Amino acid sequence: MYLDAQKVAAALPWPALIDSLSHIFTQPVHSPVRHHHRIDLPDAPAAMMLLMPAWIEGQYLGVKQVNVFPGNNASGLPALSSNYLLSCGKTGQPLAQLEGNELTARRTAAASALASRYLSRPDASRLLMVGSGRMARYLVPAHCSVRNITQVTVTDLSLASAQKFAEELRSTGLQANAISLDQLEQATANADIISCATLSTEPLIYGDWLQPGVHLDLIGSFTPTMREADDVAVQRCDVFVDTRAGALAESGDLIIPMSNGKLTTSDILAEFTELCAGTHRGRAQLENPDSAMTLFKSVGASIEDLAAAILAYERVSAHQNA
Template identity: 55%
Template structure:
């Protein structure tokens, strides 16, 4: 049985291959039950969340991810997200691999956003704003840079010091990146805006979005959380990773549905429909697009299989 730590998991999941693996899984026959979602009290601070996410491809592979999200970890200089992925044979049930769940989650989440941007962002997108300074921030920059010719990156965070740190890490990868304290000004010029936060209130106003902007909402995975306002929903063509997940868990979708700002019929597509060609994605250069993801277990399974087959020498 393979055991892959954080560094080994990262090395086994290069961006181009991971993006293609997720696309293939969305186009395939993966079985994905509704995930378990449990709130856990943490005395003296924000509640934590336990997620259990199973998926399998009949006869081939089966897996489950156990992930915990502790928002209070930001004050302890610890990652908010941690977890473990268990990959088994779909033919015998034999345990094949134990994979670092935090790194798998960060990379597959960013890869899914980049996959969506392949269909929804302008082909000539050159400037990106990232809101958030957690583990996902650098991953989002690197993943989006795989599918679009991005030349300039800006990072905004509630902590200027944290934003400066992420910008320095991005520059170490050769990216033209800088921290910004002016979220609105950066949003007004960005071609792609990615938000990966646990915000309880909107960070991006629809009024700031220039024609052609692609808004990528990755955080705010509870109905009470939100990263965009109603005007962003009104102005944008709305797409989601899965309708079932986004309409039950994502505040950026659940709240507008509840208030009537958004109707179910207004959701143009889910990621599987973009991958299959059932929906054509962006229709013109001036269109504002919005992609909301809450995460899908098949993305984890795709990444886990890729990591296992890469390390085990099966590819």
């Protein structure tokens, strides 16, 4: 079975995908650290192959292969391509191959929505989307699937890009507007949920701007030198992560405040395994839940890819056998 990007999208509706992520974080999943392999090329920049395996014993096993070839840009080809191979956990026989870029984008946005389900206020209705690239187009509908979002504000380094995305959102029936970055402070103060999906290496969101009750969702930082929020934001918020091991090893949003003595590992209240199992109840467990400020930092994990691949395979198989 091969599922291209369009079929992957159709097989992973937001509510089902979010529930699948919630379920798999309560299961005994083996998910080793991702493998990085450098590939030298003649007359071109070095490439990289990333392998992200995960398995549930006796059920499913899978691996995502991500190929990063920077030299492709010169010939008009995408620099990144990825595929996911899902196999039977009992026999090792391949079951399905899935286009990996769509799978990754959807499970990333679904993880943010899952976190919002635990961490944003139930009455949250105003979403600030920082960044208007590809991921923003997944994050907005994912957040809308768990909260009754009535107002979306979009900002980006390129105001034209933010305006284009806001227009797309309005065409779907959402009330949406675009602002320039110099209006970001006021937009931050008015937001219930702030989702950031950028490649920034400098803070965009400052802790002094945050208002009581806000939920801050940080997607972009996946290296120790990248960050989207400053030290004060991290200090003022109750901090949650998808996985402690990944977030503490890869994200400058946490690594930099730690190096500055502004954050410790004990300040991270819970990860998905605890939230999904109910051992930490998220915002509901915090002192003054209505006014608490929460922060969720994700860097992605192979367990999320596995959950998405299993869901897509089972949904398509059920449809074919109906």
